[in-house]
Amino acid sequence: MNERNKIDKKSDERVVEKLSPSNEILQSILSNMGDAVIVADKEQKFLVFNPAAKQMFGTGATSTTAAEWSRQSGLCLPDKVTLYPPEELPLARSIRGEQIDDVEMFVRNATTPNGMWILISGRPLRDAKGEISGGVIVCRDITQRKKEETFAAGQGGVLEMIAASAPLVDILTRLVLLMEAQADEMLCSILVLSADGVHVKHGAAPSLPEAYVKAVNGAPIGPRNGSCGTAMYLKRPVVVTDVMTDPLWANYRHLAEICGLRACWSTPILSSQGDVLGSFAMYRQERRGPNAKEARLTEVATHIAGIAIERQRAQEALRERDARINLAAESADLAFWVIYPEQNKAWMSDKGRAIYGFDPKLPLTRDLLFSRVHPDERAAVRAVFDRACASHGIFDSEHRLVLPYGKKRWVIVRGRCLEDEHGNLLELIGMTIDVSAQKQADLQLQIQREEMEHLNRVALMGEMTASVAHELNQPLTAIGNNAAAARRFLERGNIDPVLLQQLLQDMVADSQRAGEVIRGIRSLVRKEKSAHVVLNLNAVIADTLRLVSSDVLMRESVVTTEMDHNLPQVDAAPVQIQQVLLNLIINALDAVEALPPAQRRIIITTRSLDGESAEVSVRDFGLGLPKDRPEKVFDHFFSTKQSGMGMGLTIVRSIVETHGGKISAENAPDGGARFFFRLPAVRRDTKSQAA
Amino acid sequence: MNSSGESAEVCLVDDDPSVLRSMQYLLASDGIKVRAFNKPEDFLAYAATHSVSVVVTDIWMEGVTGLEILARMCALSPRPRVIVITARDDLAARATAMAIGPVAFFIKPFNDEEFLAAIRLALSGT
Numbered sequence: 001m002n003e004r005n006k007i008d009k010k011s012d013e014r015v016v017e018k019l020s021p022s023n024e025i026l027q028s029i030l031s032n033m034g035d036a037v038i039v040a041d042k043e044q045k046f047l048v049f050n051p052a053a054k055q056m057f058g059t060g061a062t063s064t065t066a067a068e069w070s071r072q073s074g075l076c077l078p079d080k081v082t083l084y085p086p087e088e089l090p091l092a093r094s095i096r097g098e099q100i101d102d103v104e105m106f107v108r109n110a111t112t113p114n115g116m117w118i119l120i121s122g123r124p125l126r127d128a129k130g131e132i133s134g135g136v137i138v139c140r141d142i143t144q145r146k147k148e149e150t151f152a153a154g155q156g157g158v159l160e161m162i163a164a165s166a167p168l169v170d171i172l173t174r175l176v177l178l179m180e181a182q183a184d185e186m187l188c189s190i191l192v193l194s195a196d197g198v199h200v201k202h203g204a205a206p207s208l209p210e211a212y213v214k215a216v217n218g219a220p221i222g223p224r225n226g227s228c229g230t231a232m233y234l235k236r237p238v239v240v241t242d243v244m245t246d247p248l249w250a251n252y253r254h255l256a257e258i259c260g261l262r263a264c265w266s267t268p269i270l271s272s273q274g275d276v277l278g279s280f281a282m283y284r285q286e287r288r289g290p291n292a293k294e295a296r297l298t299e300v301a302t303h304i305a306g307i308a309i310e311r312q313r314a315q316e317a318l319r320e321r322d323a324r325i326n327l328a329a330e331s332a333d334l335a336f337w338v339i340y341p342e343q344n345k346a347w348m349s350d351k352g353r354a355i356y357g358f359d360p361k362l363p364l365t366r367d368l369l370f371s372r373v374h375p376d377e378r379a380a381v382r383a384v385f386d387r388a389c390a391s392h393g394i395f396d397s398e399h400r401l402v403l404p405y406g407k408k409r410w411v412i413v414r415g416r417c418l419e420d421e422h423g424n425l426l427e428l429i430g431m432t433i434d435v436s437a438q439k440q441a442d443l444q445l446q447i448q449r450e451e452m453e454h455l456n457r458v459a460l461m462g463e464m465t466a467s468v469a470h471e472l473n474q475p476l477t478a479i480g481n482n483a484a485a486a487r488r489f490l491e492r493g494n495i496d497p498v499l500l501q502q503l504l505q506d507m508v509a510d511s512q513r514a515g516e517v518i519r520g521i522r523s524l525v526r527k528e529k530s531a532h533v534v535l536n537l538n539a540v541i542a543d544t545l546r547l548v549s550s551d552v553l554m555r556e557s558v559v560t561t562e563m564d565h566n567l568p569q570v571d572a573a574p575v576q577i578q579q580v581l582l583n584l585i586i587n588a589l590d591a592v593e594a595l596p597p598a599q600r601r602i603i604i605t606t607r608s609l610d611g612e613s614a615e616v617s618v619r620d621f622g623l624g625l626p627k628d629r630p631e632k633v634f635d636h637f638f639s640t641k642q643s644g645m646g647m648g649l650t651i652v653r654s655i656v657e658t659h660g661g662k663i664s665a666e667n668a669p670d671g672g673a674r675f676f677f678r679l680p681a682v683r684r685d686t687k688s689q690a691a
Numbered sequence: 692m693n694s695s696g697e698s699a700e701v702c703l704v705d706d707d708p709s710v711l712r713s714m715q716y717l718l719a720s721d722g723i724k725v726r727a728f729n730k731p732e733d734f735l736a737y738a739a740t741h742s743v744s745v746v747v748t749d750i751w752m753e754g755v756t757g758l759e760i761l762a763r764m765c766a767l768s769p770r771p772r773v774i775v776i777t778a779r780d781d782l783a784a785r786a787t788a789m790a791i792g793p794v795a796f797f798i799k800p801f802n803d804e805e806f807l808a809a810i811r812l813a814l815s816g817t
Contacts, residue, residue, distance in 0.1 A: 465779075470751065473778035474707045477799035481713030484803030488720035503716060510709055550779070553751045 036118075036139040039125070040091055042132060056118065056139060058109045074109035094122030094135030104142070117146040147182075154178035158304055168192075168312045172204030172305060179301050180207055183294060185285060187261070190269070190305055191216065191228050192278040200229065203278055203305075209259045215252075226252045227266035228279040235276055237267040237298075242287045265290050267298050269306045277309040326350070335432040337415075339366050341389050341425060355411065355434050357403035374400035374408070381413075385428075392417040392425055398435075410439035449654060453579065454527050456651045460582045461525055463551070470550035471517045475510035482507045520547065523575050530575040534682055537614050538563045538606055540574060544581040545604075548589075555589050557600035564607045567614045568681030576655045580663075583648045584618040584675050591622030591673060609678065613661070617676035624667040633665055652677075699814060700724040704734045704748040704760060705776070710799070714747065721807050723814070731755035735763060743771040745813040750777040750784050758784065761791040772813040776801065 030037055036053035040046050057073040068086075069075065075084040086092060090100045100122035108115040122137040158178060161171045176188045189205035202217040221229040230248050231238040241263050243249040243256045249264075256262075263284040269277045280301045282294060290298065325336070326349065335352025339345075346364040353360055356372050373381045377399040388395035395415040402408055415430020461468060486503045489495040523530065545552075545559060552559050585602065592600040603619045625633055634653045649665075656663040656677045663677035701723055705711040711727050718725045728734035731752050737743075746764060750757035757775060764771050773793040777784060780798045788796055795809040 470778040473799040474710050477776075477778070477801070478707075478709040478713035480800040481710070481717040481803065485713070485716035485720040488717075488803075492720070499716075506709060506713065506716075510713075513709070550751055553753065553756075554779075556756075 039136045041134040076106040090120045090122040187283040227264040231266040239265045333434040339428040409436045467550040475514040478510040530573040556597040559602045562605040570679040588620035591620045613678045619674040621672040699744040701745045703727045706752040747774045
């Protein structure tokens with residue numbers, strides 16, 4: 001070995017001799033520069049090994065051969081463990097004529113126990129004839145840069161986890177491990193403050209003893225609760241250089257001693273609003289305070305932890321709100337939806353998909369939603385939607401849906417447009433309420449009411465048999481007589497053409513009269529609802545009285561009228577008003593039936609109530625209404641009669657009320673009952689239009 | 692209208708003008724002399740001062756009913772023969788009419804031959 005050293009020394013001197021005479025400045029540069037410079041001859045024998053190179057690769061490096069160099073100096077590939085193959089070393093490659101730029105190498109040997117990253121560039125050396133005579137490499141220590149890159153990459157990894165909504169525990173653990181890797185023999189922990197703002201929860205402490213972690217979990221914060229509890233309580237960093245003596249650690253001292261912890265510096269983690277979310281702590285096994293690097297690490301750690309915890313809280317709040325909304329929606333048959341008009345995309349809650357009959361996995365579009373609207377209403381709904389989109393306003397519609405297999409639903413849909421910060425239409429959010437059940441019930445009720453009304457009219461016709469027979473038989477009799485007379489005159493052969501014409505004219509007139517009667521009856525017993533028109537109630541009363549005249553006559557009763565000729569007109573269905581009057585008149589006829597004929601009187605009066613409404617009253621002189629509660633007569637199935645359903649007045653009230661009117665009943669002071677109903681007058685503009 | 696002169700006239704009482712006129716034509720076509728009353732009161736006034744042999748009356752009329760006319764006819768002497776025509780087959784009215792004793796009872800609309808036969812029978816006095 002000694003022998004060999006001597007030889008190396010000699011050859012070193014020879015090389016330096018070769019170079020130095022030409023330039024002493026060069027030698028000085030080589031000796032003083034921070035980068036390692038190594039020159040070798042064609043046989044890979046080192047010719048130059050400057051002081052920086054010696055420091056980098058360990059003393060005695062010059063005594064080795066290039067083949068042994070990797071093993072002796074601990075030269076590794078970037079994986080930090082595999083020794084560099086001697087033939088692949090940058091120096092070897094440059095001697096072979098390659099030009100090497102920026103090759104990274106990891107070096108770990110006795111002089112650099114923690115390892116060192118170096119960046120190498122190499123060039124071949126050529127003699128005057130251009131033949132390769134050796135190679136030169138320059139190595140630069142990039143350990144610090146590498147560490148910073150690793151740290152930055154580590155932070156990036158943690159932020160990526162946050163963005164990907166990884167579990168909070170995983171994120172914080174990764175963050176703590178990253179911090180611990182930045183300094184030797186440092187332990188870190190993160191505690192999270194509970195929603196109650198008083199108790200702490202374990203966040204991450206992968207390197208602290210489990211017993212210690214368990215003891216801290218659930219502890220309250222306060223002015224003397226260790227470093228972390230106090231930091232969170234005071235909302236500022238708490239540096240305890242010696243937990244064995246610091247009063248803040250009085251309660252945890254024993255535990256710290258067992259775990260071998262001596263110093264603990266804790267900093268509160270704050271939200272963007274400045275609320276305490278938790279704490280980040282560094283532990284040391286020696287008594288001291290944090291240095292500048294540790295302070296910077298703390299800053300980074302609390303910032304990232306703050307983002308992670310705040311985001312997780314926001315997501316939790318969102319999930320909780322979602323769950324609440326969903327619960328409310330499920331129970332109220334409510335669907336939520338969002339339509340992105342520009343992209344023709346849509347989202348819908350599970351309940352919504354059920355209401356609209358969409359498969360849970362089916363991707364939704366605006367057009368798909370519209371395809372569910374009943375074809376008859378689709379264009380109208382689309383127009384309302386487009387209007388809302390154009391004006392960035394609200395959307396409000398009640399329409400039918402047609403689901404696959406023809407199932408129909410009634411829905412009420414309400415929505416509003418949302419804009420981005422530039423005022424552009426972003427989306428339309430809204431909800432859909434399934435009102436099919438209500439609609440069905442309403443419809444059923446409507447049908448029932450109409451059927452009852454119809455039944456009542458048919459029953460009324462039964463009550464008026466005398467009038468019906470009379471009204472029809474009169475014209476038929478006249479026609480029959482006239483026809484028989486004409487035939488007889490013709491048989492006798494002496495017919496006067498003027499007379500014949502008179503007979504035929506009468507027959508035509510009477511057949512028309514019979515037709516009118518039939519039409520009147522038909523309209524009364526017809527099932528369909530009649531249309532509303534502007535009516536004069538006085539005229540309707542006169543028509544109705546004509547209809548019942550025979551019955552009045554046969555019951556030996558008298559109906560007198562006192563009409564107000566300034567009665568305002570009303571907007572009503574004539575048949576229904578006639579039905580109301582017939583019910584009241586027939587009831588009145590029934591009420592006076594038991595009286596002697598001279599007392600069988602009924603008075604129908606009309607009057608204007610300040611021109612605002614028209615009032616009709618039907619008054620009889622019978623026994624009157626139930627004394628306790630006259631209004632009882634309007635109840636279902638109330639009847640004092642042997643026959644009848646007791647539905648007449650109920651129906652009467654329903655008709656008056658659907659006309660926006662009111663009906664009442666009272667006992668007249670001088671005996672008998674008085675029924676009166678009021679209908680609102682048509683507004684002047686409507687009236688003039690009708691006139 | 693051709694009237695035979697010797698035959699007695701028939702009084703018609705009906706408050707329906709078109710029915711009344713059609714009966715006038717029908718009786719005229721058979722050569723029967725007719726005196727028509729649109730108001731029952733007018734007939735009663737006429738009957739009080741004139742001799743009436745045959746009356747055709749409706750039952751249900753405004754003011755005075757056919758039953759009242761029947762009752763009044765019973766009080767006259769010689770008692771006029773009464774033919775009742777009604778638009779409605781009302782049992783009570785028919786029973787009352789029969790009790791008072793009309794010659795015939797017709798439900799409107801009626802057969803012209805039967806009606807005229809009843810009137811001729813009434814005019815013949817048998």
